[in-house]
Amino acid sequence: MNYNWDWGVFFKSTGIGSEIYLDWFVTGLGWTIAIAVCAWIIALLLGSILGVMRTVPNRWVSGFATAYVELFRNVPLLVQLFIWYFLVPDLLPENLQEWYKQDLNPTTSALISVVVCLGLFTAARVCEQVRTGIQALPRGQEAAARAMGFRLPQVYWNVLLPQAYRIIIPPLTSEFLNVFKNSSVASLIGLMELLAQTKQTAEFSANLFEAFTLATLIYFTLNMSLMLLMRMVEKKVSVPGLISVGGK
Amino acid sequence: MMDFSGIIPSLPGLWNGMLMTLQLMVLGVIGGIVLGTILALCRLSSNKLLSNLAGAYVNYFRSIPLLLVITWFYLAVPFILRWITGEDTPVGAFTSCLIAFMMFEAAYFCEIVRAGVQSISKGQMGAAQALGMNYGQTMRLIILPQAFRKMTPLLLQQSIILFQDTSLVYAVGLVDFLNSARASGDIIGRSNEFLVFAGFVYFVISFSASFLVKRLQKRLTV
Amino acid sequence: MISIKNVNKWYGDFQVLTDCTTEVKKGEVVVVCGPSGSGKSTLIKCVNALEPFQKGDVVVDGTSIADPKTNLPKLRSRVGMVFQHFELFPHLTITENLTIAQIKVLGRSKEEATKKGLQLLERVGLSAHAHKHPGQLSGGQQQRVAIARALAMDPIVMLFDEPTSALDPEMVNEVLDVMVQLAHEGMTMMCVTHEMGFARKVANRVIFMDKGMIIEDCQKEEFFGNTGARHERTQHFLAKILQH
Numbered sequence: 047m048n049y050n051w052d053w054g055v056f057f058k059s060t061g062i063g064s065e066i067y068l069d070w071f072v073t074g075l076g077w078t079i080a081i082a083v084c085a086w087i088i089a090l091l092l093g094s095i096l097g098v099m100r101t102v103p104n105r106w107v108s109g110f111a112t113a114y115v116e117l118f119r120n121v122p123l124l125v126q127l128f129i130w131y132f133l134v135p136d137l138l139p140e141n142l143q144e145w146y147k148q149d150l151n152p153t154t155s156a157l158i159s160v161v162v163c164l165g166l167f168t169a170a171r172v173c174e175q176v177r178t179g180i181q182a183l184p185r186g187q188e189a190a191a192r193a194m195g196f197r198l199p200q201v202y203w204n205v206l207l208p209q210a211y212r213i214i215i216p217p218l219t220s221e222f223l224n225v226f227k228n229s230s231v232a233s234l235i236g237l238m239e240l241l242a243q244t245k246q247t248a249e250f251s252a253n254l255f256e257a258f259t260l261a262t263l264i265y266f267t268l269n270m271s272l273m274l275l276m277r278m279v280e281k282k283v284s285v286p287g288l289i290s291v292g293g294k
Numbered sequence: 295m296m297d298f299s300g301i302i303p304s305l306p307g308l309w310n311g312m313l314m315t316l317q318l319m320v321l322g323v324i325g326g327i328v329l330g331t332i333l334a335l336c337r338l339s340s341n342k343l344l345s346n347l348a349g350a351y352v353n354y355f356r357s358i359p360l361l362l363v364i365t366w367f368y369l370a371v372p373f374i375l376r377w378i379t380g381e382d383t384p385v386g387a388f389t390s391c392l393i394a395f396m397m398f399e400a401a402y403f404c405e406i407v408r409a410g411v412q413s414i415s416k417g418q419m420g421a422a423q424a425l426g427m428n429y430g431q432t433m434r435l436i437i438l439p440q441a442f443r444k445m446t447p448l449l450l451q452q453s454i455i456l457f458q459d460t461s462l463v464y465a466v467g468l469v470d471f472l473n474s475a476r477a478s479g480d481i482i483g484r485s486n487e488f489l490v491f492a493g494f495v496y497f498v499i500s501f502s503a504s505f506l507v508k509r510l511q512k513r514l515t516v
Numbered sequence: 517m518i519s520i521k522n523v524n525k526w527y528g529d530f531q532v533l534t535d536c537t538t539e540v541k542k543g544e545v546v547v548v549c550g551p552s553g554s555g556k557s558t559l560i561k562c563v564n565a566l567e568p569f570q571k572g573d574v575v576v577d578g579t580s581i582a583d584p585k586t587n588l589p590k591l592r593s594r595v596g597m598v599f600q601h602f603e604l605f606p607h608l609t610i611t612e613n614l615t616i617a618q619i620k621v622l623g624r625s626k627e628e629a630t631k632k633g634l635q636l637l638e639r640v641g642l643s644a645h646a647h648k649h650p651g652q653l654s655g656g657q658q659q660r661v662a663i664a665r666a667l668a669m670d671p672i673v674m675l676f677d678e679p680t681s682a683l684d685p686e687m688v689n690e691v692l693d694v695m696v697q698l699a700h701e702g703m704t705m706m707c708v709t710h711e712m713g714f715a716r717k718v719a720n721r722v723i724f725m726d727k728g729m730i731i732e733d734c735q736k737e738e739f740f741g742n743t744g745a746r747h748e749r750t751q752h753f754l755a756k757i758l759q760h
Contacts, residue, residue, distance in 0.1 A: 415603075418603055425591025425616075427622060435620060
């Protein structure tokens with residue numbers, strides 16, 4: 047059994063309809079982006095709220111956020127995914143359960159599970175970054191804002207968060223990239239995202255080296271583009287003279 | 295509702311799964327650190343070619359998902375071995391996963407080691423050289439021992455991450471802790487209970503390990 | 517023993533050393549002084565090739581540093597060096613600090629190296645600290661250990677790069693005492709230092725550097741005795757440093 051190299055494989059017919067293998071990759075990339083972007087929105091919102099909670103001078107509030115972070119950081123992502131996909135639907139009320147398991151098409155229910163899972167998983171990480179950002183600010187900032195009569199939510203919204211976000215853009219970027227990479231676990235519950243399409247191509251065409259090389263290139267390009275995008279964001283919002291964490 | 299009593303008779307099977315998980319982690323960490331240290335020394339070397347090659351390796355593995363590496367290696371390692379040895383060399387999922395972990399983690403360990411080496415002051419290098427040590431002796435006797443001491447918490451944290459990530463071998467059907475829990479649960483129709491139990495075990499181990507690492511870190515910084 | 521010939525060094529476009537030429541003879545003690553940024557530390561580090569230079573040459577005991585065939589580690593093992601920030605190895609005990617290079621570089625046996633190390637440790641008055649780690653010692657004590665560490669290699673010459681400038685004032689003298697004793701024993705020494713008292717006491721020659729150039733290179737008596745004949749910048753520097 048010899049290996050037949052064929053870099054033209056991507057333009058060959060898959061044998062299913064009029065699709066060529068490249069179409070599979072495009073579809074897969076679409077799913078990967080959809081999962082990652084939706085999960086990131088959840089992660090950013092929830093993570094910011096949790097991050098603020100961790101810095102609030104109330105033991106119960108910060109304790110809750112800490113517990114959340116510890117829980118979601120210490121259970122493997124795949125276990126969390128299985129819990130959201132297999133277990134949680136079983137806990138839903140009867141009628142909701144029926145809708146989720148029977149009325150919804152399987153792709154949609156898998157998509158919901160993976161987005162919720164990745165969103166909540168990443169929120170724990172975003173939370174830690176937001177907290178670090180807030181705590182990196184000089185203590186005087188909060189005092190100064192309070193002295194001007196701001197109430198606590200206003201202090202965060204107007205003074206602390208705008209500064210904190212700016213200094214944590216580099217670590218947030220790497221979390222953003224992680225969401226894209228982590229979205230590959232969706233392939234394990236049958237979502238045909240990039241990795242699943244790659245595997246399918248490798249199995250259908252027997253050109254596994256070509257298939258995985260292309261997948262690698264796509265992930266690599268995706269990574270680079272996102273990094274450039276975040277650099278642009280960083281530049282756009284940068285304020286002269288503001289401290290930066292880990293900046294050069 | 296939930297009935298956890300089925301877990302007890304399954305414990306021996308789960309323990310075997312856990313042994314597999316621990317084996318993957320320990321060997322992956324050892325291989326990853328060795329390879330990562332070599333990569334870090336290449337990255338820091340004044341030889342442009344070496345440092346660029348190592349840099350490319352790190353960038354490459356850091357921009358792709360671990361799951362992709364595991365899947366690819368599972369499919370590719372038998373082919374590659376056949377090209378090298380010229381004959382069919384059966385390798386199990388264990389070997390291919392282990393190679394995947396070592397090579398993937400090496401990229402992350404490389405960055406940790408590199409930062410560690412760079413955190414040792416230039417004067418230490420100068421002092422070792424002034425005593426007549428060559429580059430190899432300086433690194434081996436003076437710089438790396440100090441760097442590793444400083445890096446220990448980070449290396450341990452990365453190992454905890456790998457402990458969790460070993461669960462991804464589920465993708466290639468290797469029976470690690472998670473997979474043995476899934477299998478045992480399915481047999482007796484209690485998959486949810488086994489899933490919760492697996493999550494709980496992972497949590498307890500990672501949480502206590504991180505806690506200990508944090509304490510170690512505090513002791514090292516004081 | 518050491519001859520520095522037309523050494524030139526650039527960092528990119530910036531020239532840090534310009535045509536530096538001088539000599540240290542066997543048994544001589546030469547003090548190098550000058551304002552900060554004058555290149556004096558860079559110059560002394562050129563002597564054992566810790567700093568590379570682009571033009572000129574340094575010859576130590578007949579061995580040229582610019583010669584690419586020279587085995588630099590071997591040359592360095594014969595030149596003792598003491599640093600501004602001590603640079604003891606923090607992960608090793610004092611004894612290990614004293615013996616590691618003897619064992620690994622000179623190939624001495626562990627017993628021999630330890631004996632030699634402890635002997636020198638006693639000489640700098642720190643025998644009681646042999647089993648401690650550097651972090652447990654004061655700055656002055658660390659610097660004395662660093663001197664002992666350099667001496668353990670049986671160097672033919674000792675280089676001192678501002679050995680007292682990182683020390684608290686009350687610890688300066690304990691280090692200088694060791695250096696004075698060393699000078700009296702006939703050790704060849706090149707010292708970058710601001711300690712003019714030390715220079716007066718033991719130096720044979722004094723070199724004054726400014727902006728990467730050797731401005732003044734003369735006998736101690738001439739340097740301190742005949743201040744009127746000194747370069748304007750030297751006088752300016754001495755006036756500032758000797759005011760108090």
